[in-house]
Every structure is written in C-alpha cells, then in structure tokens.
Amino acid sequence: MIEYERIHHVSLAVRDLEKAKKFYSELLHFQEIERPPFKSNGVWYAIGNQQLHLLEHPKGEALRMSGIDSVDGHFALWVKSYRNTIQWLEHIGVPYEARPQSVAGFAQIYILDVDNNIIEFDAVYDS
Structure with missing residues (x-):
C-alpha cells in the first residue's frame, strides 16, 4: 500500500511565462523558489510546504479556454481572511467569483x- 504524506506540487500549463510570472509574482505575491535547469521554461513557487510549478507550453497552448467552472480542474489555497482576500483582489483589479456561504462549509473565492x-481561495467567512 502507498503511504501518502502530502501534496508536493501542482503544475499548470501557461502560454507565456513572463505574463504568468507577472500575475503570480507581482499581483498575488507568490514566493519564487529555485528551479532545476530543465530543458523546458518554467517557474516554481513555494506555497507553505507545497509548491506550484508553472510550465510554459512549447506550442503556446494551455488546457482551458473558458471562465470559472469549479467542477473543472483547479487548485485551492486556504487563506487567513476571506474579507482581506476580496479586498486585495479588488485592489489589484482581478475579477473573482465569491461564494461566502458555500455548501462546502467554508467561504470560497474563485x-x-x-x-x-x-x-480557489478558501477561508472561514469573516465579512
């Protein structure tokens, strides 16, 4: 039997690495970490004890073309404050979909x- 400890990382395909880095580094303030010298273009970020890996697709392709759909593949981060997260997203001009009273039992922001x-950002609802 496999004994799981935790998720190590999530990888996402991106079309343009520089645009993606601007979004994750400058707008969301993710902490960039060292990435091994792979032949592909990419960037790694630390999120607590886990990592997010962005990989620039060599053909400029990514998997998704449509808007927010919580049934589709995504990654979720638990944040300290629902209200502060909403305020930050509004401050930096990033559109979001808020679900403060989600059936999940905690507030969700996409x-x-x-x-x-x-x-997805998850938190205890703190209006």
Missing part, C-alpha cells in the same frame, strides 16, 4: 490566471 487556470 479567480482565473492569465491562462484561464482556476485558483
């Missing part, structure tokens, strides 16, 4: 990155 990858 955004799209520059390649339509879905990011």
Whole structure:
C-alpha cells in the first residue's frame, strides 16, 4: 500500500511565462523558489510546504479556454481572511467569483490566471 504524506506540487500549463510570472509574482505575491535547469521554461513557487510549478507550453497552448467552472480542474489555497482576500483582489483589479456561504462549509473565492487556470481561495467567512 502507498503511504501518502502530502501534496508536493501542482503544475499548470501557461502560454507565456513572463505574463504568468507577472500575475503570480507581482499581483498575488507568490514566493519564487529555485528551479532545476530543465530543458523546458518554467517557474516554481513555494506555497507553505507545497509548491506550484508553472510550465510554459512549447506550442503556446494551455488546457482551458473558458471562465470559472469549479467542477473543472483547479487548485485551492486556504487563506487567513476571506474579507482581506476580496479586498486585495479588488485592489489589484482581478475579477473573482465569491461564494461566502458555500455548501462546502467554508467561504470560497474563485479567480482565473492569465491562462484561464482556476485558483480557489478558501477561508472561514469573516465579512
């Protein structure tokens, strides 16, 4: 039997690495970490004890073309404050879909990155 410890990383395809880095580094303030010298273009970020890997698709392709769909593939981050997260997204001009009273039992906020990858922020509702 496999004994799982934790998720190590999530990888997302991006069309343009520089645009993606601007979104994740400058707008969301993700912490960039060292990436091994792979032949592909990419960037790695630390998110607590886990990592997000962005990989520039060599043909400029990404998987998603449409808007927010929480049934589609996405990654979720638990944040300290629902209210502060909403305020930050509004401040930086990133559109979002808020679900403060989600049936999940906690508040959810969904955004799209520059390649339509879905990011979910989860928190205790603190209006």
